[in-house]
Amino acid sequence: xxxxxxxxxxxxxxxxxxxxxxxxxxxxxxxxxxxxxxxxxxxxxxxxxxxxxxxxxxxxxxxxxxxxxxxxxxxxxxxxxxxxxxxxxxxxxxxxxxxxxxxxxxxxxxxxxxxxxxxxxxxxxxxxxxxxxxxxxxxxxxxxxxxxxxxxx
Amino acid sequence: xxxxxxxxxxxxxxxxxxxxxxxxxxxxxxxxxxxxxxxxxxxxxxxxxxxxxxxxxxxxxxxxxxxxxxxxxxxxxxxxxxxxxxxxxxxxxxxxxxxxxxxxxxxxxxxxxxxxxxxxxxxxxxxxxxxxxxxxxxxxxxxxxxxxxxxxxxxxxxxxxxxxxxxxxxxxxxxxxxxxxxxxxxxxxxxxxxxxxxxxxxxxxxxxxxxxxxxxxxxxxxxxxxxxxxxxxxxxxxxxxxxxxxxxxxxxxxxxxxxxxxxxxxxxxxxxxxxxxxxxxxxxxxxxxxxxx
Numbered sequence: 001x002x003x004x005x006x007x008x009x010x011x012x013x014x015x016x017x018x019x020x021x022x023x024x025x026x027x028x029x030x031x032x033x034x035x036x037x038x039x040x041x042x043x044x045x046x047x048x049x050x051x052x053x054x055x056x057x058x059x060x061x062x063x064x065x066x067x068x069x070x071x072x073x074x075x076x077x078x079x080x081x082x083x084x085x086x087x088x089x090x091x092x093x094x095x096x097x098x099x100x101x102x103x104x105x106x107x108x109x110x111x112x113x114x115x116x117x118x119x120x121x122x123x124x125x126x127x128x129x130x131x132x133x134x135x136x137x138x139x140x141x142x143x144x145x146x147x148x149x150x151x152x153x
Numbered sequence: 154x155x156x157x158x159x160x161x162x163x164x165x166x167x168x169x170x171x172x173x174x175x176x177x178x179x180x181x182x183x184x185x186x187x188x189x190x191x192x193x194x195x196x197x198x199x200x201x202x203x204x205x206x207x208x209x210x211x212x213x214x215x216x217x218x219x220x221x222x223x224x225x226x227x228x229x230x231x232x233x234x235x236x237x238x239x240x241x242x243x244x245x246x247x248x249x250x251x252x253x254x255x256x257x258x259x260x261x262x263x264x265x266x267x268x269x270x271x272x273x274x275x276x277x278x279x280x281x282x283x284x285x286x287x288x289x290x291x292x293x294x295x296x297x298x299x300x301x302x303x304x305x306x307x308x309x310x311x312x313x314x315x316x317x318x319x320x321x322x323x324x325x326x327x328x329x330x331x332x333x334x335x336x337x338x339x340x341x342x343x344x345x346x347x348x349x350x351x352x353x354x355x356x357x358x359x360x361x362x363x364x365x366x367x368x369x370x371x372x373x374x375x376x377x378x379x380x381x382x383x384x385x386x387x388x389x390x391x392x393x394x395x396x397x398x399x400x401x402x403x404x405x406x407x408x409x410x411x412x413x414x415x416x417x418x419x420x421x422x423x424x425x426x427x428x429x430x431x432x433x434x435x436x437x438x439x440x441x442x443x444x445x446x
Binding site for chain 2: 001050
């Protein structure tokens with residue numbers, strides 16, 4: 001029942017055989033060695049497993065790998081291929097994360113927001129990251145870092 | 154998650170053929186934000202999953218002057234990003250923004266939301282007050298079911314195996330109206346509704362009221378609508394309307410709220426939603442999408 005799927009992962013073509021019930025998150029982490037998406041709740045609620053599908057944030061824990069055949073997937077590894085982005089630098093500067101488990105998902109979600117809306121207000125930022133849970137920080141330094149980037153450019 | 158076979162047909166006919174062949178043992182996949190969770194939990198173990206994302210005609214989102222056509226493949230974020238939805242169907246727009254989070258809304262579809270038919274489906278009250286029609290593709294051609302008759306119980310609809318909802322069509326409004334959808338959750342983002350209320354008020358004093366999360370299925374409050382017809386929204390009228398409206402619901406207690414709280418707060422929210430809709434009708438209400446609770 002294995003099927004061969006082809007997709008673009010962080011700019012590179014990938015060809016891999018998957019079972020229909022394999023989840024994208026597991027294929028990325030366990031079979032392709034891409035470790036930035038994290039397994040949090042496993043039900044699409046916490047955002048730790050966020051990846052970009054054709055530029056849009058999705059939950060890789062509730063996406064079947066077979067669904068992304070022919071599509072384009074970007075993870076944090078792809079985002080920072082040419083060095084840290086302005087957003088990542090801002091996160092660093094604001095000491096936005098503690099344990100860092102939510103950081104990849106938070107970064108991809110905020111990246112998607114800033115691409116669509118380069119100058120969001122704080123309410124729009126809060127709304128965009130509402131589905132990315134952080135249990136360390138209380139969100140303040142995360143939001144401040146995004147606000148900083150939103151004021152530039 | 155048990156294994157299953159997977160098909161990605163490129164036409165509706167092909168999809169219906171596969172669905173007919175497998176019957177109850179097949180499940181339809183669009184966004185997958187409900188289905189994959191249910192399969193992962195072992196609640197559903199289909200032998201065949203039919204991915205509908207290869208069917209181009211289901212991606213249609215278009216307003217033809219008479220109806221807004223929301224194809225089965227249209228995601229909540231596509232609805233939110235559509236200027237015509239925001240302008241002419243603002244309650245659907247407002248309700249779409251309350252569904253889960255952006256990462257879920259990039260995949261989750263409105264049609265998937267009503268086909269899952271959970272009592273708390275956020276898109277349902279907005280569709281109920283707009284008199285939406287569900288267009289179902291079958292092997293014998295299309296059939297149309299009003300949204301008021303589509304839900305039959307918790308996670309139950311009029312659909313049978315082999316039938317695929319291809320779109321929801323929402324009639325355009327003649328004349329001015331104001332509307333609102335209020336979702337009460339325990340916190341912002343990612344929570345299911347404790348109560349959801351949508352209302353519409355027209356300039357001819359015609360009223361529509363619908364609820365989710367407070368009955369076995371999303372419901373219209375027809376009796377309260379009848380009572381309100383032609384009346385001005387004075388405090389006394391609002392009070393009476395709220396009392397009648399909650400007769401249409403039968404909430405249960407669950408992890409999100411008790412039955413008593415739901416009953417009480419439903420009355421409060423009906424009044425608040427009617428007031429917001431009325432002020433929007435008159436052009437002096439809160440902007441659509443603004444917090445109403």
